[in-house]
Amino acid sequence: MKRRMGKPLILMLKAIGVIVIAIALFLVIVFIVHIVCNKFEQGKIDIYGQPVTVDGKDMNVFIQGEGKETIVLLPGYGTAAPALDFKPLIDELSPFYKVVVIEPFGYGLSDLTEKERSTENIVSEIHEALQQLHIERYILMGHSISGLYGLDYVNKYPDEVSAFVGLDSSVPTISEKKIDSSIIRTIKLLKNSGLARLQVKLSDDPYAELPYDEKTKEQLKILKHKNMYNPSQLNEAEMMYENFKAAKNLSFPKNLPVIFFIQANHPITDRWVPEHQKQIKDSVHGKVMTFEGDHYLYRTKAQEIVEHFRAYMDQIK
CATH class of the missing domain: 1.10.287 (Helix Hairpins)
Structure with missing residues (x-):
């Protein structure tokens, strides 16, 4: 037996x-x-843009166009290479404006930083980069989480920002959930083990059907693997809940022109449009425009965004 x-x-x-x-x-x-x-x-990484020294490190900045007015573009969270990702929008804006794309630490070709990714530090670093470039007056245009940083920015430097443009930008009243440190440790393990790379490989290519040339698509993929879940971006994710919390009492200056280009049908919340409307309810020149599209409207609606933006700026002059 x-x-x-x-x-x-x-x-x-x-x-x-x-x-x-x-x-x-x-x-x-x-x-x-x-x-x-x-x-x-x-x-295989192709160098683009120019480094500027911020807090003793290199922050990459890309500039295109020679217009009299300057637009400063700020990316959403986790964007692998902002200067490349924004390309459809940059190409539409640059015939009329000088376009400056800031790649914060941990993004694109910029260095990493051990400095805490609080809104205060991020905003201060962006401002220092612009100071190094001697850019004193500009329109701030931010995607996603940069709506939160932009809100803080326009209150800190009101004499420098002439208008704010939100590209499906975050609002303080729709907060991100707090991320537990155990989740961060798991993500680090996925990154270091190579499993995160495998996950990306098995997922659909987000750029496949978008208006980027093949060389740009290749660079976007390379830089995604380079920057995905890096220490600076993970710290930014950890800080996100506190950054949202800190912005709850902020509002846009009443006389600052503010226009939001946002998706009409948010996949998670039905408060997306109403909360953006609340943000500009006291603004003299506040406006909300909706589009049928996803969170990355600037990739597919660049021409429409620029046309409506220019008409808006002409109207308020």
């Missing part, structure tokens, strides 16, 4: 051993591929 029971048990243990070895081998292969790809991709 014991012999009969022992044989199935041995077979089961062998099967478990085979599975464990297979999983371990799979993880080793994923890790090695990740390391090799990282080294290979580093050599």
Whole structure:
């Protein structure tokens, strides 16, 4: 009887051993591929823009156009390469404006930083970059989370910002949830093990059907792997709840022109349009425009955004 029971048990243990070895081998292969790809991709990055020294580190800035007025573009959270991602919008804006794209620390070709990613620090660093470039007067245009940073920015530097444009920008009243430190540790493990790279590889390509040339698409993919879940961006994610909380009592200056270009049908909340309308209820020149599209409206609606923006600016002059 014991012999009969022992044989199935041995077979089961062998099967478990085979599975464990297979999983371990799979993880080793994923890790090695990740390391090799990282080294290979580093050599394929095309340098764009120009570095400016901020807080002793290099912050990358991309400039296109020679218009009399300047537009400063700020990215949404986790954008791999803002200067490349904003390309459809930059190309539509640059015949009329000088367009300056700021790549915050941890984004695009900018350095990482160990400094806390509080709104105060992020805003101060953006301002320092513009000071280094001797840009003293500009329109601030921000996507997603930069709506939150922009709200703080226009209150800190009211004499420099001539207008604010929100591109499906965040509002303090629709806050992000607090991220537990255990989640951050798990994300770090996924990044370092190469599993995050594998996840991206198996997912749909977000740029496949978008108006970017093949070279730009390749660079966007490379920089996504480079910057995804890096320490600066993870710290920004950890700080997000507190940053939203700190912005709840802020409002746009009454006389500052503010226009929001936002998606008409938010996939998660029905408060998206009403909360943006509340943000400009006391503004002399406040306006909300909705589009059928997703969170990255500037990728597919760039021409319409620029046409409506220029008409808006002409109207308030």
